[in-house]
Amino acid sequence: MxxxxxxxxxxxxxxxxxxxxxGTAERPRVAVFRSNKGIFAQxxxxxxxxxxGHTLASVSWTEDEFKGLNKxxxxxxxxxxxxxxxxxAGIDTVVFDRGGYQYxxxxxxxxxxxxxxxxxx
Numbered sequence: 001m002x003x004x005x006x007x008x009x010x011x012x013x014x015x016x017x018x019x020x021x022x023g024t025a026e027r028p029r030v031a032v033f034r035s036n037k038g039i040f041a042q043x044x045x046x047x048x049x050x051x052x053g054h055t056l057a058s059v060s061w062t063e064d065e066f067k068g069l070n071k072x073x074x075x076x077x078x079x080x081x082x083x084x085x086x087x088x089a090g091i092d093t094v095v096f097d098r099g100g101y102q103y104x105x106x107x108x109x110x111x112x113x114x115x116x117x118x119x120x121x
Contacts, residue, residue, distance in 0.1 A: 010099075010100040010101065011100060012100070013100035014099055014100030015100075016100075017097060017098065017099070017100060018097065021095055021096075021097050022046045022047070022095075023043075023044050023045050023046040023047070023053075023094075023095060023097075024045065024046070024047050025045050025047065025048075026093070027093050027094060027095055028043045028044055028045045028046075028056055028091060028094055028095070029043070029044045029045075029046060029094065029095050029096075029097045030042070030043055030044075030082070030094045030095070030096050030097060030114065030121070031043075031044055031097045031099060032096075032097065032098055032099045032101065032107060032110060033099055034099070034101050034106060034107060035061075037061065037071075038060070038061025038062070038066070038071070038074055038078075039061055039074065039075055039078050039106060039107075039110055040058075040059075040060045040061065041058065041059050041060075041078065041079075041082050041110065042055050042057070042058040043055065043056045043057040043058070043082065043085075043086050043089070043091065043094060044056065056086070056089050056091065057082060057085040057086045057088075057089050057091075058082075058085075059078050059081050059082040059085065060078075061074055061078060065077075066078060066081075071106055072105075072106060072109055074106075075106040075107075075109040075110040075113065076109050076110070076112075076113040077113070078110060078113070079109070079110040079111065079112070079113025079114040079116070079117060080113050080114075080116065080117045081117075082114060082117070083113070083114050083115075083116075083117020083118055083119045084117060086119055087117075087118055087119070091119075092118070092119060092120060093119070093120040094114070094119050094120070094121055095121070096111055096114075096121045098111075
């Protein structure tokens with residue numbers, strides 16, 4: 001009997017989600033990574049010229065204005081900030097890639113904050 005770790009299960013879900021979700025120039029992908037301390041997110045155009053993906057906007061919990069917040073408030077603040085940066089880049093519609101995480105808790109709060117910030121997800 002083999003033991004499948006929690007991380008291996010998440011990566012399997014992540015690959016399954018990425019097989020279906022792809023970002024374009026008109027509708028880029030919001031990729032989320034959740035660590036124990038915070039959230040990292042990027043807005044990515046997967047169909048860029050070289051095919052390797054092009055990051056259009058990003059946000060990280062390591063930025064100074066987010067470090068003092070608790071995890072839930074941090075996720076909301078990061079979502080709103082990413083929405084502002086994405087709109088400044090001229091994008092108003094995105095597709096959400098939850099990165100294999102359950103759409104619950106901080107990931108859900110982040111996605112709802114992105115919507116509140118004015119992006120269509």
